[in-house]
Amino acid sequence: MICLNPYGDLSFPKTMSTHAKTRIVGASVPRKEGVDKLLGRARYVDDIEREGMWHGATVRGTIPRGFIRSIGFGRNIDWTEFTIVTVADVPGKNQIQLIVADQPCLADGKVNHCDEAILLLAHPDKHKLREAVASVQIEYDPLPPIFSIEESERKDTIIWGADNLLKSFLLEKGDVETTWAHAAHIVEGEYRTGAQEHLYIENNGVIAEWNAATGVTVWGSLQCPFYVHKSLLSVFDLPEDKVRVIQTETGGAFGGKEDYPSILAAHAALLAMKSGHAVKMVYDRMEDLAATTKRHPSRIRHRTALDKNGKLLAMDVEVATDGGAYSTLSSTVLSRATLHSTGPYVCPNVRIRSASWATNTVPYGAFRGFGAPQAVFAIERHMDEIAAAIGIDPIELRRRNFLRDSDTTATEQVMREPVILDQLLDRALAESDYYARRARFTRENPSNPVKRGMGIAAFYHGSGFTGSGERYLDSLAGVDVTTDGKVRVLVSSTEFGQGTNTILTQIAAEAIGIPYEDVIMAPPDTGIVPNSGPTVASRTSTVVGRLIERAGLQLVSMLQELAGLGLHFSLEEFFAACDRYRAANGKIESLCRYEAPPGIFWDDQKYRGEAYPAFAWSIQVAQVAVDTVTYSAEVEEFWAVQEVGRVLNPVLAGGQIEGGIAQGIGYALYEKVLLQNGHMANNQMTNYIMPTAEDIPPIHVFFEEIPFRYGGYGAKGIGELPHDGPAPAILNAIRDATGVGFHAIPLLPEDLFAVLAAQDTITEPTIV
Amino acid sequence: MNDCWRTIRFNVNGESRSLNVPPMKRLLDVLREDLRLTGTKEGCGEGECGSCSVRMNGELVNSCLVPVLQAEGACVQTVEGLAINGELHPLQEAFLARGGAQCGICTPGMLMAATQLLAQNPHPSMAEIREGLAGNLCRCTGFIRIFDSVIAAAAKSTAVDEKQAPHAR
Numbered sequence A: 001m002i003c004l005n006p007y008g009d010l011s012f013p014k015t016m017s018t019h020a021k022t023r024i025v026g027a028s029v030p031r032k033e034g035v036d037k038l039l040g041r042a043r044y045v046d047d048i049e050r051e052g053m054w055h056g057a058t059v060r061g062t063i064p065r066g067f068i069r070s071i072g073f074g075r076n077i078d079w080t081e082f083t084i085v086t087v088a089d090v091p092g093k094n095q096i097q098l099i100v101a102d103q104p105c106l107a108d109g110k111v112n113h114c115d116e117a118i119l120l121l122a123h124p125d126k127h128k129l130r131e132a133v134a135s136v137q138i139e140y141d142p143l144p145p146i147f148s149i150e151e152s153e154r155k156d157t158i159i160w161g162a163d164n165l166l167k168s169f170l171l172e173k174g175d176v177e178t179t180w181a182h183a184a185h186i187v188e189g190e191y192r193t194g195a196q197e198h199l200y201i202e203n204n205g206v207i208a209e210w211n212a213a214t215g216v217t218v219w220g221s222l223q224c225p226f227y228v229h230k231s232l233l234s235v236f237d238l239p240e241d242k243v244r245v246i247q248t249e250t251g252g253a254f255g256g257k258e259d260y261p262s263i264l265a266a267h268a269a270l271l272a273m274k275s276g277h278a279v280k281m282v283y284d285r286m287e288d289l290a291a292t293t294k295r296h297p298s299r300i301r302h303r304t305a306l307d308k309n310g311k312l313l314a315m316d317v318e319v320a321t322d323g324g325a326y327s328t329l330s331s332t333v334l335s336r337a338t339l340h341s342t343g344p345y346v347c348p349n350v351r352i353r354s355a356s357w358a359t360n361t362v363p364y365g366a367f368r369g370f371g372a373p374q375a376v377f378a379i380e381r382h383m384d385e386i387a388a389a390i391g392i393d394p395i396e397l398r399r400r401n402f403l404r405d406s407d408t409t410a411t412e413q414v415m416r417e418p419v420i421l422d423q424l425l426d427r428a429l430a431e432s433d434y435y436a437r438r439a440r441f442t443r444e445n446p447s448n449p450v451k452r453g454m455g456i457a458a459f460y461h462g463s464g465f466t467g468s469g470e471r472y473l474d475s476l477a478g479v480d481v482t483t484d485g486k487v488r489v490l491v492s493s494t495e496f497g498q499g500t501n502t503i504l505t506q507i508a509a510e511a512i513g514i515p516y517e518d519v520i521m522a523p524p525d526t527g528i529v530p531n532s533g534p535t536v537a538s539r540t541s542t543v544v545g546r547l548i549e550r551a552g553l554q555l556v557s558m559l560q561e562l563a564g565l566g567l568h569f570s571l572e573e574f575f576a577a578c579d580r581y582r583a584a585n586g587k588i589e590s591l592c593r594y595e596a597p598p599g600i601f602w603d604d605q606k607y608r609g610e611a612y613p614a615f616a617w618s619i620q621v622a623q624v625a626v627d628t629v630t631y632s633a634e635v636e637e638f639w640a641v642q643e644v645g646r647v648l649n650p651v652l653a654g655g656q657i658e659g660g661i662a663q664g665i666g667y668a669l670y671e672k673v674l675l676q677n678g679h680m681a682n683n684q685m686t687n688y689i690m691p692t693a694e695d696i697p698p699i700h701v702f703f704e705e706i707p708f709r710y711g712g713y714g715a716k717g718i719g720e721l722p723h724d725g726p727a728p729a730i731l732n733a734i735r736d737a738t739g740v741g742f743h744a745i746p747l748l749p750e751d752l753f754a755v756l757a758a759q760d761t762i763t764e765p766t767i768v
Numbered sequence B: 001m002n003d004c005w006r007t008i009r010f011n012v013n014g015e016s017r018s019l020n021v022p023p024m025k026r027l028l029d030v031l032r033e034d035l036r037l038t039g040t041k042e043g044c045g046e047g048e049c050g051s052c053s054v055r056m057n058g059e060l061v062n063s064c065l066v067p068v069l070q071a072e073g074a075c076v077q078t079v080e081g082l083a084i085n086g087e088l089h090p091l092q093e094a095f096l097a098r099g100g101a102q103c104g105i106c107t108p109g110m111l112m113a114a115t116q117l118l119a120q121n122p123h124p125s126m127a128e129i130r131e132g133l134a135g136n137l138c139r140c141t142g143f144i145r146i147f148d149s150v151i152a153a154a155a156k157s158t159a160v161d162e163k164q165a166p167h168a169r
Helices: A034-039 A126-134 A149-154 A225-236 A260-275 A285-291 A330-339 A372-390 A394-401 A421-432 A434-447 A469-473 A500-512 A540-562 A571-585 A650-669 A726-738 A749-756 B027-034 B090-098 B107-120 B126-132 B144-164
Strands: A054-060 A066-073 A083-085 A117-123 A136-142 A165-173 A185-193 A205-211 A215-220 A243-247 A279-282 A298-306 A312-324 A349-358 A450-463 A476-481 A487-490 A519-521 A589-593 A614-627 A633-643 A699-703 B006-012 B015-021 B053-056 B059-062 B075-077
Touching: A034 B090, A034 B107, A054 A126, A054 A260, A054 A285, A066 A117, A083 A260, A117 A126, A117 A136, A117 A260, A126 A136, A149 A312, A149 A349, A165 A330, A185 A372, A205 A260, A215 A225, A215 A260, A225 A243, A225 A260, A260 A279, A298 A372, A312 A330, A312 A372, A330 A349, A330 A372, A372 A394, A372 A450, A372 A726, A394 A421, A394 A450, A421 A434, A421 A450, A421 A614, A421 A633, A421 A699, A434 A450, A434 A726, A450 A726, A476 A540, A476 A571, A487 A500, A500 A519, A500 A540, A540 A571, A540 A589, A614 A726, A633 A650, A633 A726, A650 A699, A650 A726, A650 B144, B015 B027, B027 B053, B053 B107, B059 B107, B090 B107, B090 B144, B107 B126, B107 B144, B126 B144
Parallel strands: A054 A279, A215 A243, A312 A349, A487 A519, A633 A699, B006 B075
Antiparallel strands: A054 A117, A066 A136, A083 A117, A165 A349, A185 A298, A205 A215, A205 A279, A298 A312, A450 A614, A476 A487, A476 A589, A614 A633, B006 B015, B053 B059, B053 B075
């Protein structure tokens, strides 16, 4: 039952709750599921056993592109013990449903990347699977592969569609072409970013059961239960009520469990159907690294015109991403990259041409930031190159071009909410003692083999789905009340460390006016909860949080109107009123559906309008030391000042910022995905290196709060923002330290060595 | 492997256990599969991530690298052995209050590494904390709040830690 405001318009109350004094929102209440995690009793998918459960494994291709000529089974294995699934066993469509259904569930005669799933095996003893997988011999007729954006652009070999082009966008504001002639300065630059692995510590895993009467049930480590649900409906050709997806405790995701679990769930469920047993499939680290998604590599070119005062006149941007073998989420990642590529600056003439290209590698996918880290790296490195080229302080250059109240973005979105970039910048400079440190390093560097520098990045991150995305999602969420006296939050929004359980129960408790302890989360089970959309895009606090706030207020109104609840009430009175309401109506539930903030319009055709309902803003400052003996670069200290709307839980929010910065430091200086023949060669934690406890510097986090009128208790998005800035801030600091502007990440010691060792003395700034 | 199963006796979280298992089975799998102590997690299976950290005879070990025969006669402590009578250990309390755990998958191993650190060094410096936890990877927190949690627990309960860590050197 959906109660859409039967008691007056509660959706956007005149007195905005965002400014009201709150009891629970804004307090650092402990993480809802924290005690279970600390006691080791939280149940992750690999901790769960089902009766008679078998184990599944995947036989993957070994060549990047070609036809499958034959499949043979070695005589060393008694294959009668195994269940073997091929594409012929797929009862419905052999497609993983996402945006474009181009990715097969199992290879159908052809492979398009090295790690494509061809066959599935199940056996009661998981230790027997490894040898069996190795004993399947597949022969191919190879086709020529392509591995880079450049090869894909040339179109000599077409591997996807008619032209290798997964998606493209053209965004135009004003007229860049007529601007070049009267510009005082024109600065060009090309910037590249590598792939990045999520490296959640829990690998992908699911358990599936199949039964003729009830259909498919899947338990898994995943972000988006209804994405998996939708994909399984199609693979199994089943009606909605015959597929059930339940999220288990999830040990990190970062976007890496947004689309991939749809594949893994289908595989396990196919094995379950054919074997008649529950089947668990949990990847080991090598398989997870090799076969699952990563951040899109990018190449971004900027051509920028400025007047003699350093004001931006025109920005011409070309964004290219490597999408991998199938389209998966490349179109939406490209969209966000496009919309973040001009930075937090105002410019009258903008042209952005963006394209995502197919290659014969594992499809790239969602990763915290979703295209924005690539775009922010390019524009924020470029701003420092512009500053050097035209002889202006990089801070001052940014200040002269910041977006401010009532300015318009590249999509001609008017900044209606306050923009306080100047204030954030001032605070970041003060907290980091930026100018004094820079002066000291300028003085000390010439006589010190360790060169120190300060670097900055300014950026925004759009909260929620891009453009009309939230309207299409049409999310539904709410609360109900159990017979044993708990309010339950009903959402498909999932917890994977970022704090969903905690902030949504805080919001419900706040809106209803009961203690935090009396609100729990309903199980993340598609058979129980409504579809509140995927847990992605920094949308949970702001969009889903808003729905829960509205649903909580609506519940109280219902009880006051129909169950005799007073204006002020005790906990006992509240639950007594709930009992009366339930006795009269059978159940007690309050659901709310998404309503777009007023005045929001997005034109998908022209790519113009309100790209995001809200932007979170940040200034990050990095202090970096470059050792000119070892060629290592070390981040020594880091400052992050941000405006993310209302901070719902300071401890959790601080943890999001710090964790995102740590991942961003890895992106900049440590994490390199090495591809050989399109296959990840360093698919181990031994040689894919993430920052450890010894690598992370002190991180200073500061919030300025401007409640967002249409977000849950004033919240905007927070999760992705911190990952957008570290890479450019760090490379800008390295430029400050060494005088060399590096244009690509990851920037490893060997990359520093290649350039710095070639220079006897560093005098004039060089662009590499 | 099935031909040479062996009886292995060891002490887990204060309880004597006797198991008939393949001697080369990983301690991690024995804990998780045979004893159903699933608090200890597998992250990489090659001793890099530290998620499977347990304490064995007062040493921190990666249980994915220890064949169970090496645990013969040993005292093993896992995350399930940290809380006493349902009371959170001071480290667990500090992690809860200060945001030391996010997704929770590295947490059991991180708690064991922190326990080991404080058992050996009740008042570690920041550099010593960083070094003591360097074998345990956390992808969520950026470690900052884990450091805070360890400092808070050390300040609160050095004496308690000593008492609760009977296998510490």
